[in-house]
Amino acid sequence: MTQPLSQLAPAQLSAIRMLASDIDGTMTVDGRIPLSVLQAWQDAETAGLRVLLVTGRSSGEALGLARYLPHATWAVAENGARLLIPDQPLELLVPPRPTEHLREVARQMAGDKPLRLTADAFAREGDLAFERDGRTDAEVAELQRLAQMQGVHLIWSSVHIHLSAHLPDKGAAVLKIAERWQVQPHEIATIGDSHNDEGLWQPQRFGVTVGTADVTRLELKHAPMWRTERPGGEGWCEFMRAWTRARGAEAR
């Protein structure tokens, strides 16, 4: 059962050294990253928190963020499929994509409302992504059922619908990176807002799992332990401030 973040014990928070964070709907307000998020990130970074961006967006967009956001270093794109480290070759974290097969499955299951490839398809190689185009959760869940019958995985976010032959799992990717950063799973917090973040919320995987306020509207197999009071970037700042406070209290 998901509890309000305000009830999380500071001692449990101060053990966290790394935050794996979704971007869209989690760090954003009206689709943009506000200055308040960058400020909260700066404060937490100074106190020793390392943030790994973990997005469903394309490798191209994730690489840009990893390079230019003030405290970003590495980013995981395409729901755990690719790791982006500026000035290093892209790393594929899953098997290569069977593009033609996925296109065919998309054609068959969409029926008379064809799925539209995302505009960022040119910068995406881990999965095949389509615009959600206003489809409701129930409509997308029906597409997921049809995809499953063809042995294809379908997950969705607030903006996109993703098809892949591998099981998309942001959490599995985070565990791989954490090993390279020498961070233990119980020292990791995760935060997200949507269905494609369920791998970040899988029980027993991470020390602290958080959803922004929007998660109360979702039907989830794996729900986060904690939820922020506010949605999007404001909720993200809540978490960062709580962590920074808990860390500061421990240092005193």
Ligand SMILES: [Mg+2]
């Ligand atoms: Mg999101």
